[in-house]
Amino acid sequence: MTTTCVLIEFHLCCSAQQYEAIVEEAAPRVNEVPGLVSKLWWLDREALRAGGVYVFGDRAAAQQYVDGALVATLRDSSFCKNVQTRVMDLLDVSPHQSEPESVADAVPSTTPGSAPSSDEESPSDTERFVHQVLGDLSSTMTGVMLSLGHRLGFYEALAVHGPLTSVQLAERTHVAERYAREWLHQQRAAGYLSYDAPTCRFALTSGAAPVLAVADSPVFLPPAFEIAASVWADERRLAEAFRSGAGIGWGEHDGRLFCGCARFFGSAYTANLTDSWLPALQGVAEKLERGARVADVGCGHGVSTALMARAFPASTFVGVDIHAESIDHARRNIEELGLSDRVAFNCASATDYDGPNYDLICFMDSFHDMGDAVEAARYAAQRLAPGGCVMLVEPTAAERAEDNQGPLAALNYAASTALCTPSALCHRGGIALGAQAGPRALREALAQGGLTRFRVAAQTPFHMVIEAR
8 A cells, every 4th residue: 555745845044943833823724735644844953954744645635735835835935945845655564554653654764864774874864964065055156146135235125115026126226127036036035035926026034124234233244245255255375275384364365355344243343342342341431431542453444443432532542453455444434433533543463553551452353363362462461551451352152162063153163264264374373263262262362461360241142252351
């Protein structure tokens, strides 16, 4: 006797908790599917993949389900992407049973989570890994589409005027309709847009506008893809560095890196620096309000320096960076803001910037980039005024490398491999802490430099703020 099952698998674009709520709401409709004998839904929380096994009395009913409205709605849903379906016959080999003991027992070896039947790598493991890498490839290509959508003003138009048809989007952004249409469907397939088939109109999915369309949002992410683009452009140079062990200077990277970093990190600094991070340091905000001297080491385009200067008009600030072009950009920006009387920018390293008696010395996502972080800490300790402190803003990381797991850790390690570690290795010392150094390594480097009092003063999902004295 044979029955037929439908295997469905997809990648989640929402949290596991949100998916569970969706499943609970969908269950009554699925139970009414004609010919359905039983169903089993599964969820891989770590990989953010999910799916189901649906058993039907005959193949026709199974195929009708795959071709029907429920599966079509699933493919168009914003909570998932890369929906894969398979229709398979199940064989009942037991003379005493008309059905398998459980759906899980009947699922063939290609179903996610099935155990290998021999010492060889099971097909299901390979298939799962193929899906993982294809997901990464899809994300890479989607990143290019995201960058285009940002550059061409598509997301802003959809946020302000949406839902829109491809014709309406093309008219509002002055692009060719055929390109707009293909881009819109790519974004729909990726889960960034929802689609109303009767009206052919597209809209940003719930929660997408602050991430994709609102430039002053603390979670605005398109500038990060400029950083990714710069890494791709430098891939050949990076491969050479792997082989030789040489470093790559910060200023030697593709030019998109510098603006991308300023805008990407600037979103986090704007949201947190003056309102929560500085007040978390013991007595620092009060000093800044009265009037203090501040050095911002590795300041880049000076975004963090300018934010502090605007928030604390009684204080004076010096931003330093080894990249001359970034310093020139910072100077132009501070002149436009009318703050050049209290803010100066100098091209200098972490061990030769001018001036003693700083009340606060900041390393904003830069301490781990130093060739010799211990010497940077020692130099900072020597230039602190009595009662002054050093603030590090560093990517959130665990104490042990093996505990850094998941998409954010993978992103940070990639950036560290391509940008932070090469930058450190091209300078004297070559300690190269890396962007996932973690509190223990940072504490040791600071202590060796003479800053023995260490405290994690604040933390977000992306950053940890360290106070050292």
